[in-house]
Amino acid sequence: MTAAEVAQVTGTFVPFVWLIAAFPLAAFFINGLFGKRWLGHATGPIAAGAIGASALLSIGVFMDVVRGATSTTVTLYRWIGVGDFSVNVAALVDPLSSVMLLVVTIVSFLVHVYSIGYMEHDRGFYRFFTWLPLFVFAMLILVLADNYLLMFVGWEGVGLCSYLLIGFWFERPEPQYAAKKAFVMNRIGDWGFTIGMIVTFLVFGSLNFTQVFEKVEIAEQGVLGLICLAFFLGATGKSAQLPLYSWLPDAMEGPTPVSALIHAATMVTAGVYLVARSTPLFEAAGPVLIVIGAVGAATALFAATIALVQTDIKRVMAYSTVSQLGYMFLALGVGAPIAAIFHLATHAFFKALLFLGSGSVIHAMGGEQDMRKMGGLRAKMPLTYWTMLIAGGALAALPPLAGFWSKDEIVGAAFLGGFPILWAVGVFTGGLTAFYVTRALWLTFHGEPRDHHLYDHAHESPRLMTVPLIVLAVGSVLAGFIGFPPEDGFIHRFLPAALYPHGHEVHHPQLAVIAALAAASVAAGLVGIFIGLSMYARRRPDPAAVRRAAGPIHRVLVNKYYVDELLDRRFVDLSKAFAGAAWAFDAHIIDGIVNRIGWAFGLAGSGARRLQTGFVGNYALSIVAGVLAIIVLYGGYAAGILRR
Amino acid sequence: MTPAVPLGAFIAVSAVLFFIGCAGVLTRRNAVVILMSVELMLNAANLALVAFSRRFGSTDERGSVFVVFVFVVAAAEVAVGLAIVLSAYRTRPVVNVDEAHAMRG
Numbered sequence: 001m002t003a004a005e006v007a008q009v010t011g012t013f014v015p016f017v018w019l020i021a022a023f024p025l026a027a028f029f030i031n032g033l034f035g036k037r038w039l040g041h042a043t044g045p046i047a048a049g050a051i052g053a054s055a056l057l058s059i060g061v062f063m064d065v066v067r068g069a070t071s072t073t074v075t076l077y078r079w080i081g082v083g084d085f086s087v088n089v090a091a092l093v094d095p096l097s098s099v100m101l102l103v104v105t106i107v108s109f110l111v112h113v114y115s116i117g118y119m120e121h122d123r124g125f126y127r128f129f130t131w132l133p134l135f136v137f138a139m140l141i142l143v144l145a146d147n148y149l150l151m152f153v154g155w156e157g158v159g160l161c162s163y164l165l166i167g168f169w170f171e172r173p174e175p176q177y178a179a180k181k182a183f184v185m186n187r188i189g190d191w192g193f194t195i196g197m198i199v200t201f202l203v204f205g206s207l208n209f210t211q212v213f214e215k216v217e218i219a220e221q222g223v224l225g226l227i228c229l230a231f232f233l234g235a236t237g238k239s240a241q242l243p244l245y246s247w248l249p250d251a252m253e254g255p256t257p258v259s260a261l262i263h264a265a266t267m268v269t270a271g272v273y274l275v276a277r278s279t280p281l282f283e284a285a286g287p288v289l290i291v292i293g294a295v296g297a298a299t300a301l302f303a304a305t306i307a308l309v310q311t312d313i314k315r316v317m318a319y320s321t322v323s324q325l326g327y328m329f330l331a332l333g334v335g336a337p338i339a340a341i342f343h344l345a346t347h348a349f350f351k352a353l354l355f356l357g358s359g360s361v362i363h364a365m366g367g368e369q370d371m372r373k374m375g376g377l378r379a380k381m382p383l384t385y386w387t388m389l390i391a392g393g394a395l396a397a398l399p400p401l402a403g404f405w406s407k408d409e410i411v412g413a414a415f416l417g418g419f420p421i422l423w424a425v426g427v428f429t430g431g432l433t434a435f436y437v438t439r440a441l442w443l444t445f446h447g448e449p450r451d452h453h454l455y456d457h458a459h460e461s462p463r464l465m466t467v468p469l470i471v472l473a474v475g476s477v478l479a480g481f482i483g484f485p486p487e488d489g490f491i492h493r494f495l496p497a498a499l500y501p502h503g504h505e506v507h508h509p510q511l512a513v514i515a516a517l518a519a520a521s522v523a524a525g526l527v528g529i530f531i532g533l534s535m536y537a538r539r540r541p542d543p544a545a546v547r548r549a550a551g552p553i554h555r556v557l558v559n560k561y562y563v564d565e566l567l568d569r570r571f572v573d574l575s576k577a578f579a580g581a582a583w584a585f586d587a588h589i590i591d592g593i594v595n596r597i598g599w600a601f602g603l604a605g606s607g608a609r610r611l612q613t614g615f616v617g618n619y620a621l622s623i624v625a626g627v628l629a630i631i632v633l634y635g636g637y638a639a640g641i642l643r644r
Numbered sequence: 645m646t647p648a649v650p651l652g653a654f655i656a657v658s659a660v661l662f663f664i665g666c667a668g669v670l671t672r673r674n675a676v677v678i679l680m681s682v683e684l685m686l687n688a689a690n691l692a693l694v695a696f697s698r699r700f701g702s703t704d705e706r707g708s709v710f711v712v713f714v715f716v717v718a719a720a721e722v723a724v725g726l727a728i729v730l731s732a733y734r735t736r737p738v739v740n741v742d743e744a745h746a747m748r749g
Contacts (some may be wrong), residue, residue, distance in 0.1 A: 612748060613745065613748055614744075614745030614746065615741070615742055615745050615748075616678075616741040616744075616749030617670060617742065619739065620669050623669055624666060624669075626672065
């Protein structure tokens with residue numbers, strides 16, 4: 001028996017942890033099988049109720065873990081067993097997964113409730129509430145898995161649901177294209193994940209987290225580096241980091257609640273979770289971490305600059321998500337996985353809120369997403385405005401909102417870890433973040449209405465949509481306090497048990513240093529907000545003039561650094577040509593061989609058909625001929641004329 | 645004791661009968677005649693059986709018993725054969741087997 005199997009089950013709710021995943025799965029089957037014909041709009045409450053039950057149970061599990069059930073494996077059944085190697089369908093319940101459970105189920109529940117209002121007039125209502133619980137189920141599998149292979153099942157499951165939901169409005173070509181793009185780019189990352197799993201298996205002979213981490217020292221650093229880079233490639237695909245980020249902004253073609261849940265709060269954080277889960281591997285791999293930190297910082301800066309000039313409200317949020325995910329990888333790269341998970345949790349709340357708020361605005365504007373046609377909505381939609389303002393403040397990392405605590409910890413960890421360049425990039429990106437969120441909120445809610453026709457029809461969203469906004473806003477304010485005081489908050493004492501099974505030295509930097517670092521990033525944020533307000537509220541300098549002055553730079557940013565065009569020319573065209581050649585080979589050689597064989601048999605058959613004449617005499621003759629042949633042969637052998 | 649007819653004579657008659665029957669089956673077109681030819685072949689075989697039984701089986705009459713069984717089977721076969729011919733005749737009033745070639749491939 002392995003250590004994981006022996007581990008005893010503790011806690012009241014932990015043994016029932018699989019129910020958390022079972023509720024969404026049940027909702028998926030019920031809505032998928034009966035939704036179209038019988039349930040109709042009842043599918044929404046069914047899905048939301050199931051996720052609500054999961055959320056309650058998750059809270060119970062979380063409380064159990066807080067009370068001391070720090071590492072429990074709940075095995076459902078043995079999935080693969082070959083010799084010594086075995087993979088179980090088992091849940092690893094520890095501080096890390098319980099935090100993720102909490103974030104995933106609570107945000108999912110709120111998004112489900114919101115979606116009942118948002119999707120009310122959509123013809124695909126039942127379809128929406130079939131895929132969304134399936135997504136939650138896959139995400140929970142990903143979070144709960146106690147081994148890489150089961151995690152990969154969830155990993156692919158969320159990818160599938162992401163594809164289905166981006167392409168939800170498949171009547172239009174853009175969502176189809178975006179869905180395909182997301183799927184293909186994720187495949188590249190999945191390839192990395194697979195390579196990582198294969199090497200892990202070859203080196204450690206196991207895919208179970210606990211077993212692999214126990215034996216981490218048997219691997220050479222080079223091999224560990226390979227494993228970590230492969231897993232990181234997987235993470236860049238799922239979490240939209242350079243160079244595999246460009247699917248995420250296009251994913252905004254899906255319904256807004258999907259963007260909020262999958263492409264902001266949960267699925268895209270799977271890469272962060274994967275790396276955080278593998279912390280013992282990454283810690284042992286050493287130098288590879290620099291790569292992760294650098295990629296994260298580069299992504300954060302890169303995406304924030306694009307967000308500066310986007311005019312589609314959802315695309316601003318999308319690039320913001322890419323940028324914030326970059327922060328999380330920056331944290332992982334400087335050896336601060338706790339900060340990464342902390343930011344993951346707070347970001348889930350305020351980014352989901354920003355997306356749902358954007359959805360509320362889009363809903364009110366009759367589907368219009370262009371911020372240039374909005375303006376002045378503050379009076380019409382006070383609830384949406386105030387909640388989004390809180391979320392925007394959290395994104396801009398204003399104290400005491402949630403984003404401040406978590407992002408500051410990341411930026412501070414970069415500085416204290418001895419990476420001043422990454423720290424500088426983080427602070428500068430913080431300023432850019434504050435600017436673009438100010439710009440987005442101002443263009444949407446303040447100033448004069450720029451499209452009076454749309455403005456006159458705008459209205460506050462129904463209760464079903466605003467209540468989740470309020471709950472998320474409360475979360476966006478309070479979530480930061482799980483990390484308070486800095487470096488010694490609840491989360492800092494809670495998570496290490498899961499991240500560092502071999503123990504970890506905790507160093508507490510001086511409070512003055514933390515305060516100075518925080519002051520620097522808050523100052524950067526305030527400068528960003530100030531410039532944003534000055535440009536858009538008082539037109540000093542006038543945005544149009546800035547645009548003219550920065551001509552070529554602005555053009556490059558609007559075109560997103562021409563990355564899509566570059567990828568198209570370098571990779572997409574090439575692989576299309578290869579696919580065409582493969583198709584020709586398939587059609588002419590593979591199918592050709594099969595068709596020729598079939599044709600030959602057809603020919604032989606039509607020849608043999610002539611034997612069946614229908615004349616009894618012919619049959620009798622052939623019987624006689626056969627008997628004679630037997631007699632001649634047998635007689636020949638018997639008489640010794642013929643020899644064998 | 646009358647001089648025994650040699651076994652070869654029986655077998656010769658049997659062979660002649662058999663080939664007459666065989667030729668009948670192959671050449672005639674009337675279904676009833678074909679059935680009669682089949683009977684001829686069966687009886688040729690019966691003749692050979694009783695001849696061998698008499699020559700070799702003095703203590704054991706298995707060959708003769710076998711012939712009795714062949715009679716029974718032959719009777720059944722004729723009954724079935726005639727029934728087929730009759731029902732074929734009802735659908736098409738000919739007994740010429742070459743006219744019935746609907747099963748041609």
